[in-house]
Amino acid sequence: MDILFLLIPLGLVLIGIIAWFFIWSVNHKQFEDLEGPAHSILHDDDTPAEDPPKGKIHKEKM
Helix, strand or coil: CCCHHHHHHHHHHHHHHHHHHHHHHHHCCCCCCCCHHHHHCCCCCCCCCCCCCCCCCCCCCC
16 A cells, blocks of 8 residues: 555556646647658659769779
8 A cells, every 4th residue: 555655656656757748749739740751752853963973093002
């Protein structure tokens, strides 16, 4: 029975921390676009890759 005096306040504090974190994440728009990143991986990137710079290749001597 004495453990309830510890677990009930501890549970209430934990619920308060979780609620604060959820409210903070909603206010900072963490849940604004849930499907955008998932769909962006499916689109092809049609821009050509840049050519590597032309020049001398330096080889290290062993």
